[in-house]
Amino acid sequence: MTSTLPAVTAATVPAQSPAVPDRQPAGAPAPPQRLRSSRPDLLLCGALLVAILVVQGWNIADFPTLSDDEGTYLAQAWAVQQGKGLAHYTYWYDHPPLGWIQIALLTWIPSVLDPGSMTVGTMRAVMLPVAAVSAVLVYVLSRRLALPRWAAGLAMVLFGLSPLSVVLQREIFLDNLAVMWVLLAFGLAASPSRHLWHHFGAGLAAATAVLTKETMLLVLPALFVTMWRHSHRDTRKFALTGAVTACALIGFSYPLFALLKGELLPGGGHVSLWDGITYQMTRPGSGFVLDAGSGSNGVLRSWLYYDRVLPLGGLAGALLLLVTWRWSVTARALAGPALAVAILAALALRPNGYLPAMYVIQALPFLALVLAGGTASVAHAVLRRRRGPDEKRQRTGGRYALAAVLTLAAGAYVVPRWYDGDRTAVTADAGAPYRAASTWLATEVEDPEDTRVLVDDALWLDLVHAGYRPGLGVIWFYKADLDPAVTRTLPHGWKDLDYVVASPTVRRDARDLPTVRAAMEHSAPVATFGAGEDRIEIRRVRPATAGGVR
Structure with a gap:
């Protein structure tokens, strides 16, 4: 990324508009260099990516225990590969089929080389490239949202090495694929180049995320906010219209598919999309997430069993950013991710909603971003140097000492817990x-x-x-x-x-x-x-x- 926003080209700006970018707010950090041309960013991102892949890949087939959902998605991918339709049984409109079509593509070469390897444990390996792409996109998005390099690295670590992330990102879940696409959409929406095709691409990526796992609809308002903030004011209406149109046209392909098959509405002798939607909207709830003994509370406790830092710290970071967005440049830059966390948390707090164990997967990147962003905002407030009399400058050493103490305290709390959780992931044999x-x-x-x-x-x-x-x-x-x-x-x-x-x-x-x-x-x-x-x-x-x- 460039150190300053490039001029918008004449092809993308009305004739009367000045070919210059919006000014950065006072006190805002300059946008970083592009990742591919920034050696420090490449080295940091590459080193962290290696660590993430080692931890997530080691013992991937044996921990956690195999789940029925993983087997279902993989069996449906197998049916696609074998030309047996969209599923290994009668396809009904539960999830859109694009998710396991992607799994079919990812597992196609291994299954051709060794048909017997098409089993859940073995094929978990295909989730590693998905996790790798998602982790890199978290870093890129962090930098595009003007986080400093160390905070982008922190977001990548939180997303990729939290024991909660390690456990869930190993599993063959549609949510992991959908997260990759939605991160691509956010990355394109926050592109410093502000080209119109970036916003069209963001719309296409968002539609792909929704057709991979329909619950990604929940974060589209947050994507819209990010796109609004990062589009040029003179081309904003074109960019947003193009993105929404691209997303809608691709998204409507699923109901069109059902209509063409005569399965849009209920009828005798066939499944229907309407029945699938009705089932999802009326399925029995799992109770209030804070009621001890409810199914939702059990899911929450299972998340916190693996890691308390990322879910609770991310919620606190989102709250901090939403409260301080008027005064903090970092908070305004991270308004989109903070809104995504707020929406997902609000839905999870429904009095009698259904809360599946993989629900948190779609929140993981945004929790990591807002926790890293909140940390950067606090660090900036503590460590910034103010011009003034010498006695003010002498306080700088105290601020750095305080920051060092806080960092050591945080590390002393987090590292042992993450070490135990990640060690279990790389050594236990649950399969x-x-x-x-x-x-x-x-x-x-x-x-x-x-x-x-x-x-x-x-x-x-x-x-x-x-x-x-x-x-x-x-x-x-x-x-x-x-x-x-x-x-x-x-x-x-x-x-x-x-x-x-x-x-x-x-x-x-x-x-x-x-x-x-x-x-x-x-x-x-x-x-x-x-x-x-x-x-x-x-x-x-x-x-x-x-x-x-x-």
Whole structure:
């Protein structure tokens, strides 16, 4: 980035407009050099990126434990690769398919080289380039929002090395892909060049983020604020109109897709986008996030278990910036990210909203930005040199000493907690029960091709590679009750099944699924892996109808 904003070209400014940029506010730091031409920025960003990739990549297949959502997205990507449509079962309008289409592209070469590697643990490696791009974009955005180099580095560290980030960014979640696209949109919106194509590109990137995970709609107002602040006043209406138009045209492709398939509105014999929207809007809530014992409170506690610094510090930073935006240049520069944190926090505080565990992923980059920005704002207030009598200058040493003490205190609090959390991520083996269950089903069942087994999606692809028939032999357990195409193949219900793999997800949700619940009640464990709530039981259904154990 250049040290000063370049002149706007004649092609982008009305004839009467002066070809000069807006003046920087008094006291504002000069915009930094472009990353590609700033050696210090390149060295710092590169060094931090290596550290982030090492920590996030080490032991990625074994921690955290595999989740059903990861398996679902990967199985849907596999279906796209195999030309079986948009999903491995009947596609219904839950999330837009662009997210797992991207996963299909990321995993295409590895799956061609080794089809058996198309499993959740192995394919988590494809999330590393996504995390790398997102981390670099956090640094670039920090610099474009006029944060000093050390604060940009701090934002990158907070985003990439927080134990909460390490755990969630490893997992094959659509949210991680959507965050990458929304960061690109913010980076283009804050471009110091202020070219119109940057704003059009921001609109396209924003639409891609929303079509990857629709909840990214929540941060679009914050993107609009960033674009407003960083567009040239003489071309602002063109820039914003172009960005909104680009975003809307691409975004409306999803309902157009449903309309062309005759699936926009409910009807007999087909799924519909309207039903999907209705389900999302009316699904049972998980309680108030601050009510002890509620599902939402459990999710919050799980986030704070991994890291308290980034979520709580980020909220405090956002509050500081929103309160001081009139007087602080840094606060005005970070108005967009601070607004994003405020919107996401407000939605999480709904009295009876639904709060999924991956919800915080979309807030992580903005929490990191506002925490680093708030720190920079405080540091600037403490350390700035004021011209005046000599006695005022003598206070500078005291300010630096105070800053050093505060830095050491913060490090003493944060480093041990992050060290323990990241050490667990790079050493623990939470995937062992799943691997053992997969191996048992691949080696101990006599005739996998004629065996019918209910599993969660974390194991679905493992068993497909082991020879079980996809969709009919190995069955994603939800579909045994919820997909008519599958229930028709089970005329006798649970009696047509041979095994149930009772993972924590299956045990939790079986009470709402009659066929799965009956299969659990009429089965007995033949192998158990792990212990406690995380155990995985392989249960033989009685009477068995096919297959057998050697």
